[in-house]
Amino acid sequence: MKGAIIYFSGTGNTLNVVNLVVKEFGEKNIECDKIDISKDNTVSKDYDFYVFASVIHVYVFPEIFTNWLKKNAPIVDNKRCIVLSVQAAYIGYGGRQVTKMLSSKGYDVMVVRSIPMPNNYYFNSFFKETPEQRKKEMKEEAILEVRNIVNKFLKDEGYIEKQSYIITTISKAVYPIALRHFNKWARKKLTVDYTRCTKCKKCEKECPTNNIIFQENIKFKDKCISCLRCVHKCPVNAFLYNNKHFNQM
Numbered sequence: 437m438k439g440a441i442i443y444f445s446g447t448g449n450t451l452n453v454v455n456l457v458v459k460e461f462g463e464k465n466i467e468c469d470k471i472d473i474s475k476d477n478t479v480s481k482d483y484d485f486y487v488f489a490s491v492i493h494v495y496v497f498p499e500i501f502t503n504w505l506k507k508n509a510p511i512v513d514n515k516r517c518i519v520l521s522v523q524a525a526y527i528g529y530g531g532r533q534v535t536k537m538l539s540s541k542g543y544d545v546m547v548v549r550s551i552p553m554p555n556n557y558y559f560n561s562f563f564k565e566t567p568e569q570r571k572k573e574m575k576e577e578a579i580l581e582v583r584n585i586v587n588k589f590l591k592d593e594g595y596i597e598k599q600s601y602i603i604t605t606i607s608k609a610v611y612p613i614a615l616r617h618f619n620k621w622a623r624k625k626l627t628v629d630y631t632r633c634t635k636c637k638k639c640e641k642e643c644p645t646n647n648i649i650f651q652e653n654i655k656f657k658d659k660c661i662s663c664l665r666c667v668h669k670c671p672v673n674a675f676l677y678n679n680k681h682f683n684q685m
């Protein structure tokens with residue numbers, strides 16, 4: 437048996453969960469390939485099962501992920517799958533958002549779970565950084581939850597979290613409005629501290645929408661999705677938000 441784990445992670449939390457899934461299946465001698473949707477556009481339809489995982493933005497899966505699924509998730513003949521959403525608060529609504537689409541492509545959605553991980557969006561006093569103690573607890577809880585998910589999946593037991601129809605519907609309507617703001621976000625809010633920047637170009641290489649052009653200086657186009665990868669992953673924390681350095685996750 438071999439599985440494909442198809443994922444989008446802005447800053448690494450979803451990737452951490454994906455790595456836990458790989459490890460958990462691995463301990464049962466089941467191999468999984470990881471497919472990062474920001475790098476790969478093709479995936480075989482011949483895997484025995486599939487895992488779809490993404491960060492939650494504004495209560496739903498970001499468009500970069502849902503569009504990829506619509507376009508690139510292979511049409512299969514009744515293959516079992518797991519849908520995982522990763523967010524800061526306990527509940528995410530990604531499962532409800534994609535279950536119908538995956539079913540129409542031939543997937544049997546066995547598991548839908550949301551897994552809380554540390555908040556990466558804490559620019560204002562409303563959205564707070566997760567306290568260190570809670571970060572540790574979240575990582576421990578994620579290990580147990582992933583173990584549970586894999587065990588239930590292998591026993592062919594359904595494990596579907598209830599997800600609010602109303603909140604999903606509202607969030608799906610709000611997301612495109614938020615995205616218009618996100619598209620200009622980097623241009624409006626981010627600058628670079630060139631006394632720190634080493635011009636390693638990691639931000640340019642890693643940006644999932646190719647929104648960063650690095651020539652003499654950094655330039656942002658208008659395709660930012662506000663995933664915060666550039667800000668959190670910069671090796672020298674060179675980005676400035678409202679002219680101040682940001683406390684990286």
Ligand SMILES: Cc1cc2nc3c(=O)[nH]c(=O)nc-3n(C[C@H](O)[C@H](O)[C@H](O)COP(=O)(O)O)c2cc1C
Pocket residue numbers: 444445446447448449450451490491492493494495496522523524525526527552553554555556557661662663664
């Ligand atoms: C633009 C944006 C919107 C977010 N919206 C939500 C949200 O609606 N609910 C929530 O719990 N967390 C939200 N978060 C927090 C992330 O979902 C959370 O930190 C997640 O673990 C990040 O995963 P990643 O590192 O794979 O990108 C948001 C983060 C960003 C950047």
